[in-house]
Amino acid sequence: MTSGVIEIEGLRKTFHSLRRGRRVAVDGFDLLVEAGQVHGFLGPNGSGKTTTLRALLGLVRADDGRMRVLGANAPEQLPQVAGRVGAIVESPQFYGNFTGYRTLRLLALAGGVPVARVDEVLEQVGLADRGDERVKGYSLGMKQRLAVASALLKRPELLILDEPANGLDPAGIREMRDLVRALAANGVTVLLSSHILAEIQLICDHVTIISQGRRVAAGPVAEVLAGFDHNEHLVRADDLARAEELLLAAGLTVTGHPDHLVVSGVPDPTAVSRTLGEQGVWVRELTPLRPDLESVFLELTGTPAHPGVPRQVDGSAPPGDPAGDQEIDLGMRGVDA
Amino acid sequence: MNLIRAEVERLGARRFVQLMIVLLMLAFGVTAATTLAGSHQPSAVELAEAQRQAAANLRGLELQHERCLARDRGEPLPDDEGFYLPPDCSELDPALRDRLPVAADYLTGVFTFTRQAEPLLYFLVAYLVLFGFLVGASYIGADLNSGGVVNLLLWRPRRLTVLGAKLGTLLGAVLTVSVLATLAYLVTFWVIAQVAGYPGPTNVAFWAELGAIWGRGLTLVLLAAATGFAIATMGRHTAAALGAVAAYLVVWELGGRIVLQILEVARPDQLMLASYVGAWLAGEVRFWDSTACRTVTDGYCDGSYTLTWQPALAVLLLLTAGLSAAAFALFRRRDLI
Missing domain, CATH: 3.40.50.300 (P-loop containing nucleotide triphosphate hydrolases)
Known part of the structure; x- marks a missing residue:
């Protein structure tokens, strides 16, 4: 009931x-x-x-x-x-x-x-x-x-x-x-x-997200967002190229950007500061990247904007597509549960 | 009951309804004013002269009839040159005429109530039929088009009850306006006849005939209102009702009539709705069927036929009931988007 x-x-x-x-x-x-x-x-x-x-x-x-x-x-x-x-x-x-x-x-x-x-x-x-x-x-x-x-x-x-x-x-x-x-x-x-x-x-x-007529996510807002938290951190350091080398060498997943790095899969950010500090690279910024509803919504519905490509109204990704991924149901009991 | 009250208020507050009532009053005022301005109370001399002329005319009719009967009896007719005597003398029998000459027929510049009440009432009924149709169509058409019905259904999610309340309110309001307007209209012209015209000889038959036209007219007004309401409901728009009527008139009443004449179809008027409207309003209408006497080469052939109010009422009721039933059935199942 x-x-x-x-x-x-x-x-x-x-x-x-x-x-x-x-x-x-x-x-x-x-x-x-x-x-x-x-x-x-x-x-x-x-x-x-x-x-x-x-x-x-x-x-x-x-x-x-x-x-x-x-x-x-x-x-x-x-x-x-x-x-x-x-x-x-x-x-x-x-x-x-x-x-x-x-x-x-x-x-x-x-x-x-x-x-x-x-x-x-x-x-x-x-x-x-x-x-x-x-x-x-x-x-x-x-x-x-x-x-x-x-x-x-x-x-x-x-x-x-x-x-x-x-x-x-x-x-x-x-x-x-x-x-x-x-x-x-x-x-x-x-x-x-x-x-x-x-x-x-x-x-x-609580939130329910619908795409192409089907539910793609549902549950408490915090839990839906947590489901998309990839433990990413934004890193800025005095020597960005060296920092990237050190973090990759430490086995972390790093995405390079012109003025910062994004390190994924790091539950504890001290691992980043320790790895760089021990090698004399000083961290200037270490910010956790938490997903917001907009990014989750765009990811789930497959509707992120692409420069120069007008998106059509029916152009969202159907559930099950790579962009739509699997339905996420967090903390929601089934209707008949 | 609350729903009806709300609908009455909503209907009464509609600009279009108010405009139509103002136009009705305007037409009423102009007609009354011009009648008043163009009429005078007949003097005793004028009245005596008119009565004398009416009596002389009546005597002339009786003489004609007597001549005809005398001819049938084989009596000599000394001064019958120039007079046509039909084979059947009953055609000249004054007692069988629809109406006999009365003094009012010989009064000029005098508004005579008994002579003009009928055409005046027909004019008002025609206006009220238009009023009922347009108000009926716009009342539901605007509501469906503007989302007013959706708003109401969020409060009262019983579609048939809501539509029924609207139709009931419409018919009640149109009937009330029609009764009040016709009574005010006839009373006004009666007063004009009393003070600046001639009431004419009124008797039970006159009032009964006027009452019958009034009753049939009001019925026609209600049928028109329900028809406009039903067509606009099916078409979801006021324009649907106007378009349907315009299309019917052009395609069938005009185009269809021409085609039926070319094909020499018997009694084409029987297939036209306008014939039944006329028959209902007037009590009966005679039509001439040009195809009836095609095979008659000699002798007399009467190609006329009559539509009476009974089949006319049946046709009009069936049409209105059918359209209303279709509108309710469609509205019950329709997606309101």
């Missing part, structure tokens, strides 16, 4: 169109979000993130797979738990001629939420002074805030946010981060899809 707030197992979705033919959007995808997590959901453009979220929320019919939200089978039993789930999917659109207040008021009315809650959420997302303005006058960031406000109206137990930082300025991104943290501190489980990997790393405690 699991305590999954969101459980997705073997989700498949293929779109068919006369013009583009058959396109597999999600191909046996698994996702487990447990209560209290702030869970990052990452993937390149067109990898199946939004399709997954839409399927989970009953907006897209899955071809196969099992989904549960707050213990209810999705989409059949979604109406039972919809009042506890706040969600925004991609960039939500609103009627331009309605004010922000009216937009939320109508949603509150339709959802049976007290209208007084509208003022609270407008305050919460920083739109209290702009609620009486028409949405068509809002900037992209303000519309995004309005969307988040609509998701918060229900006081959700589960918040699903698809690219909530879209269009936000740096201050807005920080506010969004603080808001998500505050919600998480109050026990709200958050599933957050974003392209801003640094943000995910700052906010999320």
Whole structure:
């Protein structure tokens, strides 16, 4: 048994169109979000993130797979738990001629939420002074805030946010981060899809990475990153060529660069300083190279940029390819585990 | 109930709906103003003269009928030169005429309610049919296109309930507007007739006929609204409904009619939706079938035929119900992306 707030197992979705033919959007995808997590959901453009979220929320019919939200089978039993789930999917659109207040008021009315809650959420997302303005006058960031406000109206137990930082300025991104943290501190489980990997790393405690419709990594952020920690260290020394010779002679793996060396497979950096110091080569810098989410993401999804080569949207590496490597599942229990 | 309330507010707040109502009021105002300006209350002399002319005309009709009957009896007709007497005298029987001459027929520059109420009501019904169709199509078309439906489904993940609530709200709102508009319209022109025109002789038959047109007109307005809603739902866009109607009119009502005439298909009007709309609204419509008398070489041949309101209602109901059922079935299964 699991305590999954969101459980997705073997989700498949293929779109068919006369013009583009058959396109597999999600191909046996698994996702487990447990209560209290702030869970990052990452993937390149067109990898199946939004399709997954839409399927989970009953907006897209899955071809196969099992989904549960707050213990209810999705989409059949979604109406039972919809009042506890706040969600925004991609960039939500609103009627331009309605004010922000009216937009939320109508949603509150339709959802049976007290209208007084509208003022609270407008305050919460920083739109209290702009609620009486028409949405068509809002900037992209303000519309995004309005969307988040609509998701918060229900006081959700589960918040699903698809690219909530879209269009936000740096201050807005920080506010969004603080808001998500505050919600998480109050026990709200958050599933957050974003392209801003640094943000995910700052906010999320768990992460799932999707590429070409399949999960390529999942688990606590720290453990996913640790899985890509090759114990590399950046080394700068007064005589770089001599330092490289000495380290190679000591049996270490060294990659040379014009102004520094990268030494791999060194759990203890004192081995580097000792090896060089004993031969009279003085170390000027010895910095551990820890992987960040961006490098892990690019490595897993096979989407690093190559100068002069425009990457196509569907150009990420499929799981199992050398770039995609094997799926990494760290600290995640299986859905049926 | 909350959903209906929210939808009523959403519909009422739509700019397009407000614009159409303003246009309705404008057309109403212009018609009333021009009627008021071009009419005067008939003087006792004018009225007496009109009544005298009506009585004289009625007497003339009776005389013609009597002459015809006298001819059948073989009695001499001293002064019947210049008058055509049909073989069947019932054609001249004043009692069998649709209407007899009345004083209002001989009043010039006088708005007579009993003479002009019907065409005025037809004009309003035509506007309301357009109003219902366009509002029905744009209400759901804009909602589907803008993502408003997706927003709503995140709150109420019951597709058929949401679509049903929207259709119900639309029909209720259109009916309310139509009833109020037609009542205000007829009352206004009744008052104009009282103060600056001539009400005319009203009786139970007149009000019953006007009431029947009113009822059939309102039904047609509702059917048009549901049809616009259904086509826009299937096409996901307001333009789909407009395009479908334009295509139908050009391809079938114009092009198809020409082809059917070339092929000399019997009773082509029976295959045209416009015929059923006309038959429903007017109670019955007579058409002439040019192919019916092709084989008749001598003697009388009546190629006319009648469409009555009963089959017209059946056709219109079947069409609307079929389109609505298709729209609901499609919406239930569709991927909302």
